[in-house]
Amino acid sequence: MELARLPKSLIDNMAQPPFQQPYYGGQPAYQQGPGNPMMPPTDPNDLGMENLQIVNQQPAARKRKKDRHAYHVVEAQGSSQAFNGIPQGGIPPSTYLNADPSSMPSPGGQFLNSPITPHMSQFPAPVNAPFNPANPTTSTEFAARNGSGDVFSANVQTSAQGRVDPDQIPSVPRSRDAIAQYYLKNVYPTFEHHLPPTATVPFVAYDQGNASPKFARLTMNNIPSTADALHSTGLPLGLLLQPLAPLQPGELEIPVLDFGETGPPRCHRCRAYINPFMVFRSGGNKFVCNMCNYANDVPAEYFCATTPQGARVDREQRPELMRGTVEFLVPKEYWSKEPVGLRWIFLIDVGQEALNKGFLEAFCEGILAALYGGDDSTEEDGSPKRTIPKGSKVGFVTFDKDIHFYNMNPALEQAQMLIMPDIEDPFVPLSDGLFVDPYEAKSNITSLLSQLPQIFSQIKNPEPALLPTINAALAALEKTGGKIVCSLSALPTWGPGRLFLRDDGKQHGGEQDKKLFTTEHPGWRKAADKMVATGVGIDLFLAAPGGGYLDIATIGKQMQTSMTNIQTNFYRSCCCCYWWRDILLPQLRLSAG
Known part of the structure; x- marks a missing residue:
């Protein structure tokens, strides 16, 4: 469109160019002159009116303020300008999308080089206008600009499928091992440190007036001040007491x-x-x-x-x-009853599995080594050196389908066997001679334990009756309390409290495994309650030489839930009796000591 051909009346009413239009709240217009960057170009081909000699001869009438209007140019479809940043028809979106705002066309952009500020807009900006960046960036790019990407972002690598790399996940065992390594070189002072070592970490405690976590440990390191705060955590609050916890080498004995x-x-x-x-x-x-x-x-x-x-x-x-x-x-x-020396009773499995794989022979050798230690040293008075406290006595019972008691009276030349076939209602057939001093009856004990593998080598009953044997031992310890040390090499499938094969090895995981770890057998629970009432503890030495199923959940776990002093030792298949002896010896020494 050429302006020289327009009528004079139309030229008088034309709006000013965009860079000369007054705007609301804007700054005063620049004066045109040499050196002013805001002055329009003077080329005759540009839009300058003075170069075309089109001059209005009549002075413009001064208009009132209310007649001053802002004129808006509404472009038709297909214009080269965008509406609110949206490209019009015929313009590819890539021209505007993700482009630099300084390079995008704007009103008067062919003349103005300075950026447009909000107060230069012809429409007032809203009070709470949302901010929409023209070039959104990722959090990683934003952190990289400020040089703080390593502080606020975790560099966890992912695989091509979007999964987290397992090698990038923090390792709980590694952190646990770090604590264990620390306490291998440092002593734990019970008063100076607030947080105790974890229950799985071995440590040497230095008693400063607080009890060591080995003897008393809270389930929470910080106790909530109110019951509501405790309930909101969903954690139990309790105190775990273990007054007879074993000490580490280097710790002081309990006075x-x-x-x-x-x-x-x-x-x-x-x-x-x-x-x-x-x-x-x-x-x-x-x-x-x-x-x-x-x-x-x-x-x-x-x-x-x-x-x-x-x-x-x-x-x-x-x-x-x-x-x-x-x-x-x-x-x-x-006193609840007259104190006596500690009583130990050994329950020895003489079944087929124990004989075939050497478990019986190894268990007997372990008992001898635990009682006498293989040391010829003597006490100050010339008596043999004792490995168990003075006044303690021991007794021996063997079992397969039947229960065998032994009279170990030192006055006898050799031990006497008494068989109790009534396993439905077991009782103690001996009133004297069941419990003896191990040093006074050393010859009888040594002879019996060395001959047991030969005595039962021709019998070999495959099904042991364990629960009746434990009930008989409880009857023997009912008045004095004491300790049971029991061996077992096969699933006890005979007599009252017989157990069955619950795991066929075909189904693993889910609810099936949950059932295998729990049991509600009434006979075993009743025996556990009786142990608590009579003050009897038990150590179980379970071995499956053939890799068979033993139902440890019923035999060991059920008694452990009754808070008796229980230690369960489970050994896998091995055909070497010397291996059994070497494994059992230190554990039996702990049980007998």
Whole structure:
């Protein structure tokens, strides 16, 4: 369109070029002059009106403010300009999509080189206008611009299918091994460290007044302040106590304290025992309980002066004031029954599997080594060196389909066997001679254990009756309590409490495995409850020389849930009796010691 051919009346009413249009809230227009970058070009071919000699001779009438309008040019379809960034017909979208905003066409872009700011728009910007970036970038690109990609982003590599690479996942066993490696070189101080080592990590504890986690461990390292906070965690709050936990080499033995008939000092209100956290006041005449804050009078026989800091002068000579774990000898008023020496009874499987694979021979050799140790050294008085406490006694029972008791009286030339065929209602056929001192009856014990493999070599019953044998042993230990050490080499499928093959080896996983790990057999649960009532513990040595099924969930786990002192040792198939002996020996020494 050529402007020179337009009528004069139309030229007078034409709107100004886009770069000269007034806008709302804009800055004052630049004055045209040399050197002004905002001045339009002076080429006659451009849109300059003065070069075409089209001049309005009449002065323009001054109009009122309300007559001033903003004129808008509405382009027809197919225009070269975009509407709100959307390309019109005939223009490929790639011209505008993901393009640099500075290179996109804008009104007056052929004349203006400065970017357009929001106040230069002809429409007022909305108050809460959403921000839509023209070139959206990924989080990785954005972090790379600021140089903080490694801080806020995890570089976890993925495979071509979009799965996480397992090698990039943090390893729980590795972190657990790191803790184990730390405690191989460092001692755990019980008072200085807040977080105890995990239950699976072996460590050497240094008792500073708090009990070692080996003896007492909370299920939570931090106790919630309210019941609602505890309920929101969904975690159980409890205390696990193991007073007879084995010690690591290098740890101090637990001191045994005897306060006579009066017993150790205790709080008169809550009955808490004296411990390192009780505070002494009034020059040592009173001690304040750390459990209930009650001020107790110090017994006259326990009085000692205190330092200006409030500590007893004899504090370092009192283990109960320095150690978190001690043992008190119980006075008579706390006895439930007359204390006697510990009783051990060995239940020995003499079935077919135990004979064929050498398990019986190895178990007998392990018992002899555990009792006598193979050491010819003697005590100070010339007696043989004892591997078990003085006053302890041992008894022996063998079983297959029947139960065999042995009279080990030292007055006899050799042990006597008594067979109890009534396994439906087992009882103890001996009143004297079942439990003997292992050193007084050493000849009878050595002779019996060495001859057992030959005695049962021609019998070889394949089905042992385990539960009746355990019930008979409980009857023998009912009055005194004690320890059962039992061996088993085949599934007990004979007599009351017989077990069946529940795992055929064909189905694994899911609900089937869940059932195999649990059992509700009433006979075994009843035996476990009786162990708790009579104070009897049991160590099970289970071996499947033929790789057979033993139903350990019923034999071992069911008793373990009754909180008895139970240790289950399971050994896989092996045909070498010396291998059984070498494996059983250290475990039997722990059981008998």
